[in-house]
Amino acid sequence: xxxxxxxxxxxxxxxDDREHDVSVSPVTADGTxxxxxxxxxxxxxxxxxxxxxxxxxxxGRRVRLHVARSPDGTWVSHAGRTRLVRAPLPDARTxxxxxxxxxxxxxxxxxxxxxxxxxxxxxxxxxxxxxRRGQELVVVSAMKMESRLAAPRAGxxxxxxxxxxxxVKPGDELVELEPAAEGTADE
Amino acid sequence: MFTKVLVANxxxxxxxxxxxxREMGIASVAVYSxxxxxxxxxxxxxxxxxxxxxxxxxxxLDMDKLVAAARSTGAQAVHPGYGFLSENAAFARxxxxxxxVFVGPPADALARVGDKTEARRTxxxxxxxxxxxxxxxxxxxxxxxxxxxxxxxxVLVKAAxxxxxxxxxxxxxxxxxxxxxxxxxxxxATAFADGSVYLERYLDRPRHVEFQILADAQGHVVxxxxxxxxxxxxxxxxxxxxxxxxxxxxxxxxxxxAAVAAARAAGYxxxxxxxxxLHGREFHFLEVNARIQVEHPVTELVTGLxxxxxxxxxxxxxxxxxxxxxxxxxxxxxEARIYAEDPRRGFAPSPxxxxxxxxxxxPGVRCDSGVYSGCDVPVYYDPILAKVAAHGPTRxxxxxxxxxxxxxxxxxxxDTPAEFLLDVLRSPPFAExxxxxxxxxxxxxxWMPAADADGLALIAAAxxxxxxxxxxxxxxxxxxxxxxxxxxxxxxxxx
Numbered sequence: 098x099x100x101x102x103x104x105x106x107x108x109x110x111x112x113d114d115r116e117h118d119v120s121v122s123p124v125t126a127d128g129t130x131x132x133x134x135x136x137x138x139x140x141x142x143x144x145x146x147x148x149x150x151x152x153x154x155x156x157g158r159r160v161r162l163h164v165a166r167s168p169d170g171t172w173v174s175h176a177g178r179t180r181l182v183r184a185p186l187p188d189a190r191t192x193x194x195x196x197x198x199x200x201x202x203x204x205x206x207x208x209x210x211x212x213x214x215x216x217x218x219x220x221x222x223x224x225x226x227x228x229r230r231g232q233e234l235v236v237v238s239a240m241k242m243e244s245r246l247a248a249p250r251a252g253x254x255x256x257x258x259x260x261x262x263x264x265v266k267p268g269d270e271l272v273e274l275e276p277a278a279e280g281t282a283d284e
Numbered sequence: 285m286f287t288k289v290l291v292a293n294x295x296x297x298x299x300x301x302x303x304x305x306r307e308m309g310i311a312s313v314a315v316y317s318x319x320x321x322x323x324x325x326x327x328x329x330x331x332x333x334x335x336x337x338x339x340x341x342x343x344x345l346d347m348d349k350l351v352a353a354a355r356s357t358g359a360q361a362v363h364p365g366y367g368f369l370s371e372n373a374a375f376a377r378x379x380x381x382x383x384x385v386f387v388g389p390p391a392d393a394l395a396r397v398g399d400k401t402e403a404r405r406t407x408x409x410x411x412x413x414x415x416x417x418x419x420x421x422x423x424x425x426x427x428x429x430x431x432x433x434x435x436x437x438x439v440l441v442k443a444a445x446x447x448x449x450x451x452x453x454x455x456x457x458x459x460x461x462x463x464x465x466x467x468x469x470x471x472x473a474t475a476f477a478d479g480s481v482y483l484e485r486y487l488d489r490p491r492h493v494e495f496q497i498l499a500d501a502q503g504h505v506v507x508x509x510x511x512x513x514x515x516x517x518x519x520x521x522x523x524x525x526x527x528x529x530x531x532x533x534x535x536x537x538x539x540x541x542a543a544v545a546a547a548r549a550a551g552y553x554x555x556x557x558x559x560x561x562l563h564g565r566e567f568h569f570l571e572v573n574a575r576i577q578v579e580h581p582v583t584e585l586v587t588g589l590x591x592x593x594x595x596x597x598x599x600x601x602x603x604x605x606x607x608x609x610x611x612x613x614x615x616x617x618x619e620a621r622i623y624a625e626d627p628r629r630g631f632a633p634s635p636x637x638x639x640x641x642x643x644x645x646x647p648g649v650r651c652d653s654g655v656y657s658g659c660d661v662p663v664y665y666d667p668i669l670a671k672v673a674a675h676g677p678t679r680x681x682x683x684x685x686x687x688x689x690x691x692x693x694x695x696x697x698x699d700t701p702a703e704f705l706l707d708v709l710r711s712p713p714f715a716e717x718x719x720x721x722x723x724x725x726x727x728x729x730x731w732m733p734a735a736d737a738d739g740l741a742l743i744a745a746a747x748x749x750x751x752x753x754x755x756x757x758x759x760x761x762x763x764x765x766x767x768x769x770x771x772x773x774x775x776x777x778x779x
Contacts, residue, residue: 165639172696173741182745
């Protein structure tokens, strides 16, 4: 990019959990580019570029796509099949740092957080309650489908950050648990 | 005829009702919660009244606010759509008490059919065959267990006030029954403000076949043929078609007569649906849906009728404009529901912002949508975005047409099951009409999108990333078809 680079641009892209190597060559005099996807070569010509639709000639075949960019990546749709093309996953360490956590860091698997954007329907415990592993703590609802979030291990409710009616999303820690004290009874 | 009607709903159904009101020259009033301030149905109405806090209980389920909105705008009637308060007898009574017309059945008929166990009693009295089950809802777990022993496992736990699959669970053992009853009651209380449950025998792989009925206030009742809605996930319909591949003229006549008898016995008025489970050539009454349904477009496509118009006319006191003999159907119609859901993750909801939507067009295609490019899909409500329906001379032609329409549909920004539906439509068992209520479990459990469709997406995305910044910025601005002028204005300085 920038001042007419003469070399192909190499990117690593991800769809779901599959990573791909893609290179895009500069446009040649006759309007074609070479795009290599995981070692497979394609001749691509851009035909039309309105704000959201793209007309391409890929290996001689006419293709109409729709494209939209978002903070998560590039959405692409063709003939009813839609893909979100993203940058490769950062390493696990970086991912943990991105989660909203309290000073005592917990891994994603241990956090009491909804799986998708939801609304809090009920809080089943109070600060100070002793809970056992698997005990249900919060009920959330997304589009009228209820999920019950349970304690990943025994402990005591230290803080509750969920109010009935509040909108919550993955990464929000709804209930903070203190681990069970040494020598407490089995759950 | 009314001169002003309030639509007590949102999303695609509110848009659909507003369209008929516009065609009839009736002024329209929309209502909207804070989450729907920029919604399409609000844009298309003549007036709009805010409801405030987006939680259903304080907005679309808030009877005080809805009645107040109707009165303050001078609306004469309230169309409740589907879901929300559409089958709530208390709401129908409140509307009537406020001197307004409820576009639907009278409150007592609603109460009769809305309570699922009472509906069964009414159907049985009309000679309609039932599935073995309980006659009254029950909360006592011991009584439920005793009923299950009598009915025979496996049993289905259902919400007495429920519909749309909410609050339904299967239990194969007494232990499962305990847990299922509790969870079903909780879900129902949240969705319908009524947590009572009842049990039915669970039938294996039946077809879900329902009859559209229409009744006026003068006692005339007709049916407008059947719809088969067997392709479901979590008891929510995904594909609906008419006619049913399993219903011939003889069966249609028998089932249609039973549907009309059930509706008449309930004193039903206006549009409704009588649902059956079809097992071979035996059918069992399931329930009455006392509202216009999501899948009504397929009936409109084969009959050429406008059900919302008929609802309004009946509500205004007109008799049915045709007899049963005069109702005709032509060809085959099939509809796909487009929800903001991810079929790869068990159809988990996928709220967020729709970056781009393009609706399919062309011969024999009908698209009922409640969304536009740039609008938000809120977390609070049912995630239906649009319905895409196709009509053709034969089932094969209609299916091919729906597939073509789903290829034209573009939704970027939230996940939808469009690709999944394409694979279902093109599958041999579907093409052969071998549908039943466990069709998706049997043939499409663990479905994943085809990996070979990734290549084009990668090419397109890579080209995007190598575009000069000016082009990329233009792609990220508000699309030109966003109906909100406040979002289209601006960007004057961009390349």
